[in-house]
Amino acid sequence: MLVLFDIDGTLLQSQHAGMHAMVDAFEELHIGKTFSFDGIDIAGRLDTLIWKDMTRRHEVAEDADSHEVFRETYQRHLAKRLQEKNTVKAFDGVAELVERLVQEPNVELGLLTGNYPATGRLKVEFAGLRADHFQVNAFAGDGTTRRDLPPIALRRYREKHGRDIERERVIIIGDTPHDVDCAHHNGCLCLAVSTGQFSAEQLRQCGADHVVESLSPVEPILLWLLQHRR
Structure with missing residues (x-):
């Protein structure tokens, strides 16, 4: 089985640590832009699709290289956030x-x-x-x-x-x-x-x-x- x-x-x-870390990653990579998940379906969806929805909604690059940089940045922010306060x-x-x-x-x-x-x-x-x-x-x-x-x-x-x-x-x-x-x-x-x-x-x-x-x-x-x- x-x-x-x-x-x-x-x-x-x-407590939405992943969502907060994603926003942190987007805002580090796109200085001067503000990001939010308003209007984006999250529950049960793939992070790859959520990333794509976010890039299109906020009009930033969605090529493969940008995605890989985002993944690495998101991982770093999530680890930092949870090490500072495990939610x-x-x-x-x-x-x-x-x-x-x-x-x-x-x-x-x-x-x-x-x-x-x-x-x-x-x-x-x-x-x-x-x-x-x-x-x-x-x-x-x-x-x-x-x-x-x-x-x-x-x-x-x-x-x-x-x-x-x-x-x-x-x-x-x-x-x-x-x-x-x-x-x-x-x-x-x-x-x-x-x-x-x-x-x-x-x-x-x-x-x-x-x-x-x-x-x-x-x-x-x-x-x-x-x-x-x-």
């Missing part, structure tokens, strides 16, 4: 759920997230979680939309284990309709948790296979997950 976790709104909350906190039940799953046989964990790799891992570590528990990952930049990410994770699972995994044994845990959509588009299951911006009812209406309000208590969530292990 492969369990793929979203980061923001699912594993942890950061990242894992949600209730997350640390226990991850530790319990790591100990289970025939269970692999990964991240499936709109974050860039370096900044995603940074958030995970500042939340007190071990990034090395998540071995099969798909990040922003691995695809052009979130629907592209599950096949990347499946390919990396095959590269690691030398065999394919049935898609009905892949469970994506997330907090937005984008997580539900990318799971079902690729024949995977979705456990939706309403610790982000969307209510449990909204996530049910999206067709999530199972919806919980929190990843605590852990025991019933483990039971639901492990019934899909074969």
